[in-house]
Amino acid sequence: MQNFKSPVRDTKFVMNELLGFEQHYAELGFEDASPDMVEAIFNEAAKFTDNVLAPINAIGDQQGCKWEDGDVTTPDGFKEAYQKYVEGGWPSMAHPEEFGGQALPYSLSASIAEWFSGANHSWAMYPGLSQGCMETLKAHGTSEQKARFLPALISGEWTGTMCLTEPHCGSDLGMLKTKAEPNQDGSYKLTGTKIFISAGEHDMSENIIHIVLARLPDAPQGTKGISLFIVPKFNVDDDGSKTDRNAVHCGSIEHKMGIKGSATCVINFDSAKGYLIGEPNRGLNCMFTFMNMARIGTGLEGLAGTEAAFQGALAYAKDRLQFRSLTGKKNPDGPADPIIVHPDVRRMLLTQKAFREGNRALAIYCMKLVDQGLYGSDEQQKHLAEAKLALLTPIVKAFLTETAQETTSYGMQVYGGHGYIAEWGMEQLARDTRICTMYEGTTGIQAIDLLARKVLGSNGELLKVFGQEIRTYCQSLRDKQQFNAWANAVESHLDEWLQLTADIGKQAARNPDEVGAAAVDYLMYSGYVTVGYLWLKMAVVAQEKIDSGSNEVDFYQAKLQTAAFYFDRLLTRTRSLVSAMQSGADNLMSMDESLFLVD
16 A cells, blocks of 8 residues: 655645734744644654554554454554554643643644645544543533543543434434433433444543533423533542543444444443533534544544545656557657646646645634634634634535545546455545544535525525625735636626526525525535635645745646646536536435336
């Protein structure tokens, strides 16, 4: 398999040159996140990623996890890699010093998490779930709960999960049946079964802290009757010491298409001791802290798959000799030319590259918004950041994971038949990344969230806020003739985006199914336009760097040419999306279900 290399240079380009993170960190008061410190952190993270995680990726796929009598053993090297992760201080980066954290920005930790996932998606699931668990405790836990559970989670000594799904309900959480009954000491007794619990049981940490949705006695039906609980695998004293085993057990692990080194568990709670977090019957509101962080994290998993697939495909395309170029021999001393000379291979590689870099810009842009919402002191700026993030979170989750299906498929296709066998790792990437479109709500659910809740639900205000940023930037380029065509394309797409929104809103007033019928195409359209806006900004920065005499001309020239590819070949995909949206709901809903026949 091709060796994975952390995308340090491109990450630094987005953070420092495109989005101004040096000033961003200074404005938020992160004195320790100086350019020199960030550089040192990136260098150490790349060493850990490339030398520790990447070499055990294939092993995780080959061995998978093993379940026996409720205990789960992870693949060879996973536990040892986790200990190195803890020793390196990586779990504690973005958490408060009072609980043992390093008080560094969320965006710094999250950008590195992408690399971890690109090198070893299965392994990265374990610490990834812990981060959301910690954020939920930080946001909604009492001071006693934080003192009891956060230090060991932040150090990495313990890991965390979130337990939502049950056998009879997936995304429709209003149907969940797990119950929580009060004990005399103020704790609760939880009983029920949760499925698809990533990192629900394993041998990598001393304790596992489950964040669990359950119903209190006499709770209202539906989502308004859900509460949130902390349920440890081992009970924990008031001082945070681990004690006896709680009544939490892993009934089995799933046999999956991919991420086989990640334990996906059935977790049984048999009158397990738990603690209410947040207000009664407000659990889903608290859980959204976890889920929103997880949605961005899942988008990063899709981006990571795109990165790894591009790296593998590019190396192979430069090395593999097949046929001659139609424009003349490019490798006259060899029996054939490298396949990178062929237009269709270029099409696949450039598609991967355009999504790799455009999607990373979108992801890190959203990380910056998270930082502003978490740490900013200017209330107006915080409100603006939160409004943009509300709009963009479902796009990040769905667009980055849907495009990863295309890019990892191209990873296999560039290799031809070799891409279909395990030796090169491309088919593993396709299998591992396939789950990303389903985690934290499928693409369809993200699309409904975007169109129904975020856009129409705000009467278009969230879209207008972000749209104004796009329009202002496009209009600022009027004197840059080189970029007029691309700026005009982005601005005209913005106008169309707003008009489509208004049209769908009118149609939905007559027939609510119009929202569901348009939603996925609307989300993908939104993704292409948003990434187009960021490609425009990247191209402008690249040209400025070339004009200033940079000694990295090739790096910046590649940005400009990839931007041209994006505008000519990828942004134009919006034409078919518009056509589909405008066709309405009738072609989906008019057929009687009895006519869906097998024969």
